[in-house]
Amino acid sequence: MTRILASTLTALTASLALLMSGCASLAPTSAPPPPQPQPPSPPIVAVDAWGGQSLAVPAPELTHRIRRITVHHQGEVWPAAQRPDDTPTAYLQRLQSWSRLSKRWTDIPYHYVIAPDGRIYATRDPAARGDTNTEYDPSGHALVMLMGNFEVQEPTAAQLGAATELLVWLARQHGLTADAIASHRDFSQQTVCPGRALYAQLPALREAVRKRLH
Numbered sequence: 001m002t003r004i005l006a007s008t009l010t011a012l013t014a015s016l017a018l019l020m021s022g023c024a025s026l027a028p029t030s031a032p033p034p035p036q037p038q039p040p041s042p043p044i045v046a047v048d049a050w051g052g053q054s055l056a057v058p059a060p061e062l063t064h065r066i067r068r069i070t071v072h073h074q075g076e077v078w079p080a081a082q083r084p085d086d087t088p089t090a091y092l093q094r095l096q097s098w099s100r101l102s103k104r105w106t107d108i109p110y111h112y113v114i115a116p117d118g119r120i121y122a123t124r125d126p127a128a129r130g131d132t133n134t135e136y137d138p139s140g141h142a143l144v145m146l147m148g149n150f151e152v153q154e155p156t157a158a159q160l161g162a163a164t165e166l167l168v169w170l171a172r173q174h175g176l177t178a179d180a181i182a183s184h185r186d187f188s189q190q191t192v193c194p195g196r197a198l199y200a201q202l203p204a205l206r207e208a209v210r211k212r213l214h
């Protein structure tokens, strides 16, 4: 018994020495720290997949560090009466053209857009600060827009569910708490955005995110 144990120990010590010498010879002493695991993202439709134009890496003066998440609405009833067959992808293509050609912004002002069916679309590169027609400075804000006019209609359950998933992911990614979530009208006197019905959902959204972050 003792002899077996001793020989096993000898074998183990030998393998350990081999392993350690292997490690020492393979791993450089100045090995970089392992990358932090990224939190899993909800399904997000990429810009190329909705027919948008992906833009180049933002200019350094447009980059920012995300410290807040700010919720918006489209501000137009979806679907519009004059376009009953409109699709979110066609709308996003028009929005991108308008943003760039009429407004002379670098891109769609929001970083993410959520359609009534709960699909999340990537729009502006989150590394670039957003844009606004109102007086607040969107630097440091991740901008999330839900399609519809929530002064006169209700966000769908699918939209609210997707918003929760997106907000949880953004909060994890940027090291934020649920208290970092607010809406456009919390920063601007010039707007009712995100509309009465969505504004009323903000405390519940924040609470849902808070629960998920713990």
Ligand SMILES: [Zn+2]
Pocket: 071, 072, 073, 184, 191, 193, 194
């Ligand atoms: Zn807004």
